[in-house]
Amino acid sequence: MNLTSQLHKTAQEKGEKTAYYFMDQSSTYAELDAAVTKFASGLSSIGIKAGDNVALLLGNSPQFVIGLYGALRLGAKVIPINPIYTPDEIGYIIKNGDVKAIVLLDLLVPLAEKMHGALPEVEHYIVCETPQGKASGQDLTKLSVYSKMKSFTEVVSEGDLGFVGPELLDDETAIILYTSGTTGKPKGAMLTHRNLYSNAKDVSDYLHINEEDRVITTLPMFHVFCLTVALNAPLMNGGTILIDPKFSPKEIFRLAEKYQPTVFAGVPTMYNFLYQYPEGDAHAFKSFRLCISGGASLPVALLENFEKKFNVLISEGYGLSEASPVTCFNPLDRPRKAGSIGRSIINVENKVVNELGEDVPVGEVGELVVKGPNVMKGYYKMPEETAATIKDGWLYTGDLARMDEEGYLYIVDRKKDMIIVGGYNVYPREVEEVFYNHPEVVEAAVLGVPDPNTGEAVKCYVVSKNQDLTANDLIEYSKERLAKYKVPSSIEFLEELPKNTTGKILRRALKTQVTEVN
Structure with a gap:
């Protein structure tokens, strides 16, 4: 069984049940499954084959769901991409991921126009219309990328409801998810059906x-x-x-x-x-x-x-x-x-190991490693990185x-965020927990900064609801709750902390800020 065949099974058994609501409009499982089949057929009719890579450059929408399950039903591999990435970030993933077709918002067509000359391997741009795109009044027919463009609605409407895709094998790659690239260029994690x-x-x-x-x-x-x-x-x-x-x-x-x-x-x-x-x-x-x-x-x-x-x-x-x-x-x-x-x-199965891969005693700190049917096949076109991450069937998480x-x-x-102060280990989360307990702190992020005496020192970035709160107030507060070497040597107040699109606080963006200042 796989995701797209399970969706079809659910549609046969519970066809009239509501699958989703979007902008207060609903769709049943039967309607969703039909759209998925027709999109798969439509992709096939324009030359996309099983094994080809299809990128989704979309936000949360029915088109994302239909595009995802439809491409999978065809046997294609799906590469979801954050639509607010920079052109360089998007271009890298599309080139590295050998993408043949991109499903994208009409608002991103100008981006496609700028990029498509450098992406000759992309054969089709399947455009999803939005109210904002229609309101912009852009004339797509004048763009050089227009000859490669198809309407998402058109691809679905011209699909065959009787389309039957290939048999999908369990160990075939279904999705390639590119990591956020915190340690260099993004790596494509190949996830199987x-x-x-x-x-x-x-x-x-x-x-x-x-x-x-x-x-x-x-x-x-x-x-x-x-x-x-x-x-x-x-x-x-x-x-x-x-x-x-x-x-x-x-x-x-x-x-x-x-x-x-x-x-x-x-x-x-x-x-x-x-x-x-x-x-x-x-x-x-x-x-x-x-x-x-x-x-x-x-x-x-x-x-x-x-x-x-x-x-x-x-x-x-x-x-x-x-x-x-x-x-x-x-x-x-x-x-x-x-x-x-x-x-x-x-x-x-999860376990905690030391540097030699041996289990550590209960309560001791080590690296978290994972094993199970959910562990990826490997990184796309990166055998060395794969070998360094998966050892004897265990996925080394770096946490x-x-x-x-x-x-x-x-x-x-x-593992890479640990701060070493004069030979002592300081874990940022432990310090952040102290500040989150302060009634006037909204958010906090801790990282290590160079120090001539101790090697590293603890620095904390804080968002506060009280403009009168001072760095000294917080340092005194932390002295009562932390060992001396864990107390921040400096505190900087910000209006907000940098975050990625999921809302996760980006320590690496703060590190870049510290590097530039120093």
């Missing part, structure tokens, strides 16, 4: 996602967290997704009031915005049975404050692109442990963690 199907199923079973669930899908669909937890998992079980084009607290509360959702998946920044939203009413969340957090460590103070205010459970988990992505979640059948990413999900006696895991920090 088995990887994606097994992880969506195992997450569903672990969190009891079923046909009665209505899931708010506001995380970016091009990101693997959303792809598995808020898109594939509910759709494979006959649930309903509420497609939100762009996260905003106001819209989340509107969706909650109107559609009575049962599951929300978000990153810590989203929970912070929802918690801080002045008009946020706990009554609006009365239908939620579960909130899911991932993408970054959720500060314990924020978790506890959010649960208390909205009377809803947050299950924090962990994943990475190379693992499709989920490896851990806090279980629902026993008490949740604040600060923990939970236990291994069904069919996935430092510890495990308690009950098998609950705790992320300490990224």
